[in-house]
Amino acid sequence: xxxxxxxxxxxxxxxxxxxxxxxxxxxxxxxxxxxxxxxxxxxxxxxxxxxxxxxxxxxxxxxxxxxxxxxxxxxxxxxxxxxxxxxxxxxxxxxxxxxxxxxxxxxxxxxxxxxxxxxxxxxxxxxxxxxxxxxxxxxxxxxxxxxxxxxxxxxxxxxxxxxxxxxxxxxxxxxxxxxxxxxxxxxxxxxxxxxxxxxxxxxxxxxxxxxxxxxxxxxxxxxxxxxxxxxxxxxxxxxxxxxxxxxxxxxxxxxxxxxxxxxxxxxxxxxxxxxxxxxxxxxxxxxxxxxxxxxxxxxxxxxxxxxxxxxxxxxxxxxxxxxxxxxxxxxxxxxxxxxxxxxxxxxxx
Amino acid sequence: xxxxxxxxxxxxxxxxxxxxxxxxxxxxxxxxxxxxxxxxxxxxxxxxxxxxxxxxxxxxxxxxxxxxxxxxxxxxxxxxxxxxxxxxxxxxxxxxxxxxxxxxxxxxxxxxxxxxxxxxxxxxxxxxxxxxxxxxxxxxxxxxxxxxxxxxxxxxxxxxxxxxxxxxxxxxxxxxxxxxxxxxxxxxxxxxxxxxxxxxxxxxxxxxxxxxxxxxxxxxxxxxxxxxxxxxxxxxxxxxxxxxxxxxx
Numbered sequence: 001x002x003x004x005x006x007x008x009x010x011x012x013x014x015x016x017x018x019x020x021x022x023x024x025x026x027x028x029x030x031x032x033x034x035x036x037x038x039x040x041x042x043x044x045x046x047x048x049x050x051x052x053x054x055x056x057x058x059x060x061x062x063x064x065x066x067x068x069x070x071x072x073x074x075x076x077x078x079x080x081x082x083x084x085x086x087x088x089x090x091x092x093x094x095x096x097x098x099x100x101x102x103x104x105x106x107x108x109x110x111x112x113x114x115x116x117x118x119x120x121x122x123x124x125x126x127x128x129x130x131x132x133x134x135x136x137x138x139x140x141x142x143x144x145x146x147x148x149x150x151x152x153x154x155x156x157x158x159x160x161x162x163x164x165x166x167x168x169x170x171x172x173x174x175x176x177x178x179x180x181x182x183x184x185x186x187x188x189x190x191x192x193x194x195x196x197x198x199x200x201x202x203x204x205x206x207x208x209x210x211x212x213x214x215x216x217x218x219x220x221x222x223x224x225x226x227x228x229x230x231x232x233x234x235x236x237x238x239x240x241x242x243x244x245x246x247x248x249x250x251x252x253x254x255x256x257x258x259x260x261x262x263x264x265x266x267x268x269x270x271x272x273x274x275x276x277x278x279x280x281x282x283x284x285x286x287x288x289x290x291x292x293x294x295x296x297x298x299x300x301x302x303x304x305x306x307x308x309x310x311x312x313x314x315x316x317x318x319x320x321x322x323x324x325x326x327x328x329x330x331x332x333x334x335x336x337x338x339x340x341x342x343x344x345x346x347x348x349x
Numbered sequence: 350x351x352x353x354x355x356x357x358x359x360x361x362x363x364x365x366x367x368x369x370x371x372x373x374x375x376x377x378x379x380x381x382x383x384x385x386x387x388x389x390x391x392x393x394x395x396x397x398x399x400x401x402x403x404x405x406x407x408x409x410x411x412x413x414x415x416x417x418x419x420x421x422x423x424x425x426x427x428x429x430x431x432x433x434x435x436x437x438x439x440x441x442x443x444x445x446x447x448x449x450x451x452x453x454x455x456x457x458x459x460x461x462x463x464x465x466x467x468x469x470x471x472x473x474x475x476x477x478x479x480x481x482x483x484x485x486x487x488x489x490x491x492x493x494x495x496x497x498x499x500x501x502x503x504x505x506x507x508x509x510x511x512x513x514x515x516x517x518x519x520x521x522x523x524x525x526x527x528x529x530x531x532x533x534x535x536x537x538x539x540x541x542x543x544x545x546x547x548x549x550x551x552x553x554x555x556x557x558x559x560x561x562x563x564x565x566x567x568x569x570x571x572x573x574x575x576x577x578x579x580x581x582x583x584x585x586x587x588x589x590x591x592x593x594x595x596x597x598x
Contacts, residue, residue, distance in 0.1 A: 092436070093436075096433060096435075227449060228449075230435075230442075230446055231446050231449055233433065233435035233436060233438070234432075234433045234435055234446060235429065235431065235432075235433040237393070237398050237427070237429050237431075238427075238433065238446075240396075240397070240418055241396055241398065241422065241425070241426065241427035241429070242422050242426075242447050242448075242449040242450060242494060243418045243419040243421065243422030243423070243449050243450030244418060244449060245417070245418050246418075280436075283437040284437070287437050287438065287439060287442065288435050288436040288437035288438040288442065289438070289442060
């Protein structure tokens, strides 16, 4: 059997990028309403060279479907998949734990509380995007509370952070359940359910643009920290002894992950499993160094989420299943298969 | 190179250690003593990994606590007692990690692995190695780091006879190349055969320090370990055998 680790990294990156491009094109055709290739191409032309010229006379219905529904959905899959994949790679390196994911630092429970509270209590004073802003802010607040409680004499011991994170997340989840049981109006129920299970439907260009820039900056920060994150995999004492400022790396990385993942969760809801498995697939292909794992996780996260999203649209006719259900449903068997076929001893000791 | 420790006090939970004055200069220094005597704590303070409650450690007159991590890493490298399992790293990747504060040179990775006798393991998956092989890889890392002071915490753990022999040769070679080495050891025979000088610790205090020949004697060993030792007169080198009163009588 070919060991994929031995193939040149450039070729693997090129292949993943090509696969993503094909998937993006394919996804343009996926949806409950059929739009012709001509209209999709014409809409893309119009977008590139000015929306109001429209020499191809695209029907308004098709233009709305392509420009306002499918494109943001596809791009959201890329942004959300990248942020969750990178977040997973970073968090697993910091905690030296293969079963951690970005949600473990408190992002998911915080965002859930913010979103559920804003929907449940009909909080709209922050305008159209109140739920997103609430989810984002609550996610950050919970992460910083966990980080603050975990600090001990200027250091944040990772096991301590992990335990505090899990405890506070459970505490916040019980608040979410309380809000759900006592306050949710009937019309909010479906929105909340879709949010808690994760969905890429109905994301607007405006929110996507803001989130895109947050993810871009935080991903770059994580990427710039790759050497520090690599040394931390050998233990904090080792990292310090080779010259890494471990506490600063932890702080910068956790802030970057918290900002990036909170931002994507605020628009997509809680899409599970991506942050957990994607970095492992990256490592199986490229080895353990975050120099490759971080960009690979962005690509694989995008590919995985886009596939899952296409499946969620196709699986039941005229009905869209929340993508978070598909990520776990399809992701688990695929991941177990990959682990068996590609691990080559890495996970056996 | 000179390591000087003054008025040092370390607290780790209920464990306390204090060293009024200790001076170590050049050569191979053994840090010896029973379990829990504060050997690892002492070397971790020297490498700046543990903040002491008070006192200071000076290396060639420079206070270690006042250096940043990079400055320290250029002077001191540390072979830890515990070895973590990173995700999917190859042996050469692990060695390269030690060059974080250095210039990084692919050729020197091979040289370091050659020096510890495992050049063939370069492309092996680190997590699939035996405990002893992992320790040799980490030792290669400390060589790759190219600092003037090398601290080794229990380097003989998991090593078989052949690898122990390699370790001793490497320590001697590094010392000949002008490196100062602090090595935490359990085994008295290893202390005697590997080190020029020794610091003997018990319950967080320095019992004695100086040339290994003068420090490792029946009286000091009995004080520190609480059991009697006798010098093996049949051995060419200084060798001590535990002397069990109950069995003898």
